[in-house]
Amino acid sequence: MNKSIVKPGKVLYQKELGNAKSPVYWFSGVLMMGLMIWLSVFVPIENIKLMLISSPETASFMAKIWPQTYALIQPLWVFLLVWMFLSTEVFIAEKTDGRLEMLLTTPLKLKEIWVSKRRALFTLIYPIVLILNVLIFYLQNKIWLMQMGISTGIQPATLTLAILAAPLLAYSLGSLMGLLSFLVSNPAALQSITFLIVFAVGFGGNYLMSNLIKNASANLITWTLVGAYFGIALIVGIITLFLSRKLDKDYVISHTF
Amino acid sequence: MIQRIANFQQVSKSFGELKAVDNLTFELFPGEAFALLGHNGAGKTTSIRMLLGLLKPDTGQLELMGHDPYPDGQVMDDIRRKVGVVQEEDRLYLQMTAIENLTFWLGLYGFPTSDRKNRAIKSLQQVGLENKAAVKVGTFSKGMRRRLALARALALEPQLLILDEPTIGLDPEARVEIRNLLEDLVHQNGLTLLMTSHDLDEVEKLCGRMIIIEHGHAILEGKLEDLRKQGKPVLSVELSEPLSASVLDHLSGELSVLTYVDNLKVEESALRLTLSKQFDQVPSEVIASLTRLGIKFTGINFEKRTLEDIYLQAMEPEIGAANE
Numbered sequence: 052m053n054k055s056i057v058k059p060g061k062v063l064y065q066k067e068l069g070n071a072k073s074p075v076y077w078f079s080g081v082l083m084m085g086l087m088i089w090l091s092v093f094v095p096i097e098n099i100k101l102m103l104i105s106s107p108e109t110a111s112f113m114a115k116i117w118p119q120t121y122a123l124i125q126p127l128w129v130f131l132l133v134w135m136f137l138s139t140e141v142f143i144a145e146k147t148d149g150r151l152e153m154l155l156t157t158p159l160k161l162k163e164i165w166v167s168k169r170r171a172l173f174t175l176i177y178p179i180v181l182i183l184n185v186l187i188f189y190l191q192n193k194i195w196l197m198q199m200g201i202s203t204g205i206q207p208a209t210l211t212l213a214i215l216a217a218p219l220l221a222y223s224l225g226s227l228m229g230l231l232s233f234l235v236s237n238p239a240a241l242q243s244i245t246f247l248i249v250f251a252v253g254f255g256g257n258y259l260m261s262n263l264i265k266n267a268s269a270n271l272i273t274w275t276l277v278g279a280y281f282g283i284a285l286i287v288g289i290i291t292l293f294l295s296r297k298l299d300k301d302y303v304i305s306h307t308f
Numbered sequence: 309m310i311q312r313i314a315n316f317q318q319v320s321k322s323f324g325e326l327k328a329v330d331n332l333t334f335e336l337f338p339g340e341a342f343a344l345l346g347h348n349g350a351g352k353t354t355s356i357r358m359l360l361g362l363l364k365p366d367t368g369q370l371e372l373m374g375h376d377p378y379p380d381g382q383v384m385d386d387i388r389r390k391v392g393v394v395q396e397e398d399r400l401y402l403q404m405t406a407i408e409n410l411t412f413w414l415g416l417y418g419f420p421t422s423d424r425k426n427r428a429i430k431s432l433q434q435v436g437l438e439n440k441a442a443v444k445v446g447t448f449s450k451g452m453r454r455r456l457a458l459a460r461a462l463a464l465e466p467q468l469l470i471l472d473e474p475t476i477g478l479d480p481e482a483r484v485e486i487r488n489l490l491e492d493l494v495h496q497n498g499l500t501l502l503m504t505s506h507d508l509d510e511v512e513k514l515c516g517r518m519i520i521i522e523h524g525h526a527i528l529e530g531k532l533e534d535l536r537k538q539g540k541p542v543l544s545v546e547l548s549e550p551l552s553a554s555v556l557d558h559l560s561g562e563l564s565v566l567t568y569v570d571n572l573k574v575e576e577s578a579l580r581l582t583l584s585k586q587f588d589q590v591p592s593e594v595i596a597s598l599t600r601l602g603i604k605f606t607g608i609n610f611e612k613r614t615l616e617d618i619y620l621q622a623m624e625p626e627i628g629a630a631n632e
Contacts, residue, residue, distance in 0.1 A: 062415035153399040156360050157416040158385035301364040305323055
């Protein structure tokens with residue numbers, strides 16, 4: 052057998068990409084997209100229309116700030132939520148059903164398994180976030196301009212945050228969760244707690260945002276903020292890298308019971 | 309030429325306070341079928357996990373095909389391609405079809421795409437699932453999943469096959485089919501088999517050598533034929549008619565004189581005498597006593613000890629301790 056033909060990590064990556072066919076992927080992806088478009092494009096129209104009559108300046112401010120509040124939380128939230136849905140099968144069930152142990156009887160290494168799985172999830176989820184960003188920014192510009200004659204004037208920092216920084220932060224958090232699900236003895240409990248946290252971040256973030264807007268300038272998203280996202284992603288990445296040294300077969304199998 | 313497929317030398321493994329494997333020593337030679345027997349929690353699965361390089365022994369020396377199985381590397385990758393594994397749980401992907409499961413696992417072992425399908429179909433034929441290749445595993449019965457798990461291991465065409473409770477959940481016909489298949493693989497293809505099973509009848513038919521472990525350490529090891537000769541022989545007398553109480557009393561009295569008769573057990577149409585030493589033929593004193601008391605019998609023979617007898621006798625101190 053020619054050993055250089057197939058790399059086991061690539062085979063696992065391709066298998067996990069098969070989750071693109073799963074109803075969970077489509078349900079969570081389409082649901083989140085629909086919800087976000089409704090919340091970020093159509094719900095604000097009525098609010099801004101009302102403001103246009105009483106205070107055109109406030110309406111113009113809201114039209115500029117709304118895409119920024121979207122970029123600040125929602126790409127991160129959508130990415131993490133779809134990640135959580137998919138990781139139930141990709142990470143959690145793999146360990147609880149004992150297939151992780153079975154995978155380790157093949158030439159696959161534990162780290163390769165983790166890397167292949169998180170890469171596959173990124174490949175599946177990033178396009179959803181990317182398409183969502185494009186759709187939301189496009190529709191906000193198109194529909195708002197058409198219906199109210201208002202332009203959102205999206206800044207490069209906002210785009211960078213939505214397209215790069217937030218997904219990167221979500222990816223590093225998701226990778227950490229994947230790693231922890233291998234290391235803890237009850238990954239299902241970890242998953243439940245994480246789900247609650249992600250939901251809390253999403254809804255709490257929206258609440259905080261409404262308070263933030265009251266005192267915000269028209270340029271809520273600055274390059275410093277974008278840098279902070281990248282910085283947090285880097286810190287999470289370093290923590291993950293440190294913990295990944297614990298990825299030892301004996302430790303993981305011993306903590307499977 | 310590998311001298312030993314597996315070599316455990318005084319291997320121990322603990323999980324916190326629990327000593328799962330305690331100073332275990334045994335060897336596995338090429339082409340043999342070897343059984344690892346014991347209660348649930350005796351240390352069988354931990355031993356197999358250590359052999360597969362999933363767990364690291366605390367102490368002792370362990371080799372799989374001449375190498376320490378724990379450290380990952382090219383050498384172990386090559387060895388893993390020669391080891392088929394069926395664990396107690398099937399651990400299949402239920403949302404995938406049977407053939408998708410097999411081709412995926414073959415891919416993990418590095419087999420090129422062109423080779424995977426042929427191997428998968430061949431192994432499905434071996435376990436009688438060729439007509440279910442395109443069916444999702446989630447719809448399979450437990451027995452079919454068990455056979456598919458075996459097909460996954462066989463698709464590697466392994467040198468060593470490790471089976472943890474291979475026929476659990478199979479119907480009697482499927483058990484016989486799988487056993488025949490394994491027998492063929494061992495005897496004709498030179499496959500080495502390491503199995504655990506609670507079905508002692510199955511082990512007796514398949515395995516020539518075995519080890520019984522309890523609380524992580526070996527309490528009995530050897531070839532089945534040698535183990536049969538160990539322990540106390542039992543002489544069975546097939547009676548023509550039931551014995552009266554007075555005849556039985558007289559017989560007990562006569563046999564009590566014979567120092568080598570340890571125990572007399574009366575069953576409905578048979579007597580079972582446990583002797584304290586081995587005899588080449590039935591002792592003449594026993595036949596004389598039976599004749600003298602007018603006891604009619606149709607046959608008198610030494611019982612062939614089954615694996616169940618050997619196992620239960622080996623476990624006697626454990627069972628006794630548990631009952632106290």
